Structure formats: structure tokens, C-alpha cells
Amino acid sequence: MYTENQSVIFLILLDYWASPFGMRARIALREKGVKFECREENLRDKSPLLLQMNPVHKKIPVLIHNGKPVCESMNVVQYIDEVWSGKNSILPSDPYQRAQARFWIDFIDTKVYEPADKIWSTTGEVQETAKKDFIEALKILEAELGDKPYFGGDNFGFVDIAMTGYYSWFEPFEKCANFSIESECPTLMASAKRCLQRESVVNSIPNPDELFALALKLMKEYGV
Amino acid sequence: MYTENQSVIFLILLDYWASPFGMRARIALREKGVKFECREENLRDKSPLLLQMNPVHKKIPVLIHNGKPVCESMNVVQYIDEVWSGKNSILPSDPYQRAQARFWIDFIDTKVYEPADKIWSTTGEVQETAKKDFIEALKILEAELGDKPYFGGDNFGFVDIAMTGYYSWFEPFEKCANFSIESECPTLMASAKRCLQRESVVNSIPNPDELFALALKLMKEYGV
Structure with missing residues (x-):
């Protein structure tokens, strides 16, 4: 306690x-x-x-x-x-840009979250639908990203932080479900790689091999 | 366009x-x-x-x-x-209070939303479960409200605005599903009544009878 x-x-x-x-x-x-x-x-x-x-x-x-x-x-x-508002602003200061960032967070936490969860925990038709929905959501995000380096524009921001948790799982997802996110969403993947190289991120995420090993262990336990 | x-x-x-x-x-x-x-x-x-x-x-x-x-x-x-930050602050200025308010918004938009939607659009066991889940979520909110007049403390705030949309539907819900929210959650209902009397609210919400009539019409269309 x-x-x-x-x-x-x-x-x-x-x-x-x-x-x-x-x-x-x-x-x-x-x-x-x-x-x-x-x-x-x-x-x-x-x-x-x-x-x-x-x-x-x-x-x-x-x-x-x-x-x-x-x-x-x-x-x-x-x-x-x-x-800790003094250093590295995560949310933009402009109310409209803040509203846009929050909109995309909601989108990620529903439209990316739901299929992502099924990619490694299901098989067959359910997994195929999850992969399709997942890529569809990523393509919508890719369109929003456009040619900016980050969702936060020139800065690694709120939406980038939300996505980076998922970026760390992209490689294990691809291995679990035998598909390529990069071939579907090359621009998003370029931004993902940029995010994954940041010092704050390198120190915060595990090795993709460890995540893949965990996914395999859980898949076995769940009888997938 | x-x-x-x-x-x-x-x-x-x-x-x-x-x-x-x-x-x-x-x-x-x-x-x-x-x-x-x-x-x-x-x-x-x-x-x-x-x-x-x-x-x-x-x-x-x-x-x-x-x-x-x-x-x-x-x-x-x-x-x-x-x-429009100058008048009637909706979110508190303290970061911790803001985080608490946002937490409860997430709670309302999942734990209240999901059963609320089923109360008028289903029957039988599904409706009974929805009523139970709905009351359970309201009781958690009631505990959070405590003896404050509003979720925002002395001020009608972020969580109150989120809930007031639902408060307007409480009477139609009770009629559709034959239960009493007030007998289960008297303290929450006292705050709800306070919210429903505000000028901003009176001018923004329809009459409960009109909402009930709409619910009946939709129930008929959906074959409930």
C-alpha cells in the first residue's frame, strides 16, 4: 500500500x-x-x-x-x-492545432488500437480483417502526416508519442501476421523510424526481438 | 459544400x-x-x-x-x-485537476456511453445488463462527485458538461426501461437537476417528452 x-x-x-x-x-x-x-x-x-x-x-x-x-x-x-511546461513542448500552443492533435489521439486509441490488438492474438479470417483495418487506419494517419517529418510538424509531439508505442510493435506485428507495413505505408514508416531513433524513445522501448518473443509466448498460451 | x-x-x-x-x-x-x-x-x-x-x-x-x-x-x-478563455472556465487551471477531469471524460465516454446506448435500443436480458452496467457506472461517478454541487466543485465544469447531455436523457431512459435512476443515485440526481436548471443548459436541451417520443419512434423502427 x-x-x-x-x-x-x-x-x-x-x-x-x-x-x-x-x-x-x-x-x-x-x-x-x-x-x-x-x-x-x-x-x-x-x-x-x-x-x-x-x-x-x-x-x-x-x-x-x-x-x-x-x-x-x-x-x-x-x-x-x-x-513540466518549460522544456520540449509536447502539445502545440495554438488551440486549433491542439484540437487536431487530440482528435488524432482519439482516432489512434480506437481505430489503431482495436485491430492492433487482434493482429497477434487471432488467426485466419479475424486476423486478416484486423490487418486490413489496421492498414486502413494507418493510411488515414499517413494522409494526415503528409510530408511533415512528424505529426507534430518539425517537432516530435503528442500524436508522435501516441504512435511511437505502436511503432515499437510494428516489426513483431509484421512477423506475427506475415505482412509488410512499410510497403503499404512508406511515408508513415519513414516518420516512425525517425521517432524510434530519438534518445527519449531509444531509452524507453524494448528490442523488437523481445517483443516478438513475448507475442509468441502469449500466442502459445492463448492457443493461437 | x-x-x-x-x-x-x-x-x-x-x-x-x-x-x-x-x-x-x-x-x-x-x-x-x-x-x-x-x-x-x-x-x-x-x-x-x-x-x-x-x-x-x-x-x-x-x-x-x-x-x-x-x-x-x-x-x-x-x-x-x-x-474563449476569458469567461466561465470549463476546465480547471490546475494540471492535476485537469487530468482528473479528463480521466472522468474517458470514463463517461466508455462506461456510461456503452450501456446508455443499449437501454432504449434493446429488450430482455441485454437491456437488463445494460441497466445494471449503466447504474454501476453512475454509482462510480456519484462516489467521485461526493458532496460537491458539481463535478467541477462549486463550478459547472468539463465533466458536468459531458454528463448533462446524458442527464437530459435520464427521464426517457427511465420510461423506456422501467427503472429509477434517482432511487439508485440520489446524490448524482441532485447534481443533475442543478445542471439542468442552468440557463446555458435550458436553452440547449430538448424537452424530455420529445426525447421519449423519439426513442419510441426509433424503437418501433428497429423492431424493439
Whole structure:
């Protein structure tokens, strides 16, 4: 449980190494250069602290700042951007650009999330539909990206952070489901590679081989 | 289609009278005292303007500000709050309070939305489950409300606006599915009544009898 003693630790991230949502929080904290303690959760035996800090959804990531929890990955990213506003702005300052960024976050968290989850956890027709829907969503995002280096224009921004969690899974997805994202969405992939090379990202995402090994292990457990 | 001529109109809301999501945008604009033109959409024969302004989701509400669209209801509300920031703040200024408000918006748009949609459009066991899930979500919100007059504390805020669209549907829901929200969630209902009496709200929501009549008509069409 969270006790007085623990509250001397300024910033704790309840996390899981392979989660694209956990990665978003990690990347945002590192973009800001903020020191934090990352606590790895066992998602099959969640800690009392996680259950206490996110009683509604019981999900990672949770950012505990001075003892108070912030839940839901893009909400965490936005909170980080508002609290440490001095360095590397994540959201643009213009209200219209902010609204556009938030629109695309909603899009990613429904239209990319839903098929992505099925790509490695299903087979046959369900998997084929998931691949089709996934590529369709990525093509819409690619059109939005246009010829900008990042969704955030010249800067790695809010939408880029949301996508980078998924970018880290692209290679494992391709191997699990035998398809090529790059041949379908070359422009998006060029931006993805740019994002994956950032220092904040390199330090926040696992090796694709480790993610693929995890996917294989889970597929076996689920009998896929 | 959207032409140069139309762009002289400053602010257009593409809307549908009975939509709890459209209501959110209307209420936010009236809280700010901003003049706008409300254009009623036929959701079975959407206007070329709606399809042009929200090509991804093709849904109302869309706020067109100086010719540029903002889509998704709570994104519209947040945009309104940021552009017309001088009057009646909708989001709190403290980053932690903002994060909490955004957390509850996500909760409402999944855990309230999903069962709410089934309360009037299904029967039997599916409807019973929807009622149970709906009340369960409302009880979680009621616990969050506590003894505050509004979710926004002393002020009608972001979460209140999100909920008020649903509050307008509470009476029709109760009639459609033969249950009492007030007996399950008396404290939430007291706050709901407070919200429904606000000038911005009275001018933005239809009569419950009209909503009930619409629900009956749709139930008949869907063969419920």
C-alpha cells in the first residue's frame, strides 16, 4: 500500500515493459528530462499500489506524482506536458492545432488500437480483417502526416508519442501476421523510424526481438 | 459544400437536436456567451458540409470556426474553452485537476456511453445488463462527485458538461426501461437537476417528452 514513507519518492511510474501505453508515459518523461522511478507491474498479479492508485481501470500506466495518481496514458502525457511546461513542448500552443492533435489521439486509441490488438492474438479470417483495418487506419494517419517529418510538424509531439508505442510493435506485428507495413505505408514508416531513433524513445522501448518473443509466448498460451 | 461565401459566418455548429454529444457543444458555447449558427443535420442523409468537415467519422457535432472544423464533442468543448478563455472556465487551471477531469471524460465516454446506448435500443436480458452496467457506472461517478454541487466543485465544469447531455436523457431512459435512476443515485440526481436548471443548459436541451417520443419512434423502427 502507499504509505507516508513512500511519498518521499517524487515521481513513480507504474508500468509494464512491453506496453505501448506505458512507453508513451516513459517517452514523455524522458522528453522532459524528468527523473522518475519505474516500477514494473506483473499484470497477472497486480500490486496493491496499482489497485489503490487506479481502482477504476486497474491498468498501467499510472504516474504517481507526490502521492497522487494520474491514469490513462495520453492523460499522463498531457499532465506531464502541463506540469513540466518549460522544456520540449509536447502539445502545440495554438488551440486549433491542439484540437487536431487530440482528435488524432482519439482516432489512434480506437481505430489503431482495436485491430492492433487482434493482429497477434487471432488467426485466419479475424486476423486478416484486423490487418486490413489496421492498414486502413494507418493510411488515414499517413494522409494526415503528409510530408511533415512528424505529426507534430518539425517537432516530435503528442500524436508522435501516441504512435511511437505502436511503432515499437510494428516489426513483431509484421512477423506475427506475415505482412509488410512499410510497403503499404512508406511515408508513415519513414516518420516512425525517425521517432524510434530519438534518445527519449531509444531509452524507453524494448528490442523488437523481445517483443516478438513475448507475442509468441502469449500466442502459445492463448492457443493461437 | 463549404464555399468562400459561407466562411463569412464566424461559427457554425453541425448538430442534431437529440444528440447528447451535440448538446455538450451547445452548452459550452452558451456558457461562453458565444454567438453561433446551429445547423441541424439529417443523420440519415448527411449534408455534403458534414461529410467534408468530418470525413473520418462523419459524425456531429462539428464546430466550424472561421472555416476550420473541430470534431468530437469533448474536443469541441475543450477547444471552445481554450479559444474563449476569458469567461466561465470549463476546465480547471490546475494540471492535476485537469487530468482528473479528463480521466472522468474517458470514463463517461466508455462506461456510461456503452450501456446508455443499449437501454432504449434493446429488450430482455441485454437491456437488463445494460441497466445494471449503466447504474454501476453512475454509482462510480456519484462516489467521485461526493458532496460537491458539481463535478467541477462549486463550478459547472468539463465533466458536468459531458454528463448533462446524458442527464437530459435520464427521464426517457427511465420510461423506456422501467427503472429509477434517482432511487439508485440520489446524490448524482441532485447534481443533475442543478445542471439542468442552468440557463446555458435550458436553452440547449430538448424537452424530455420529445426525447421519449423519439426513442419510441426509433424503437418501433428497429423492431424493439
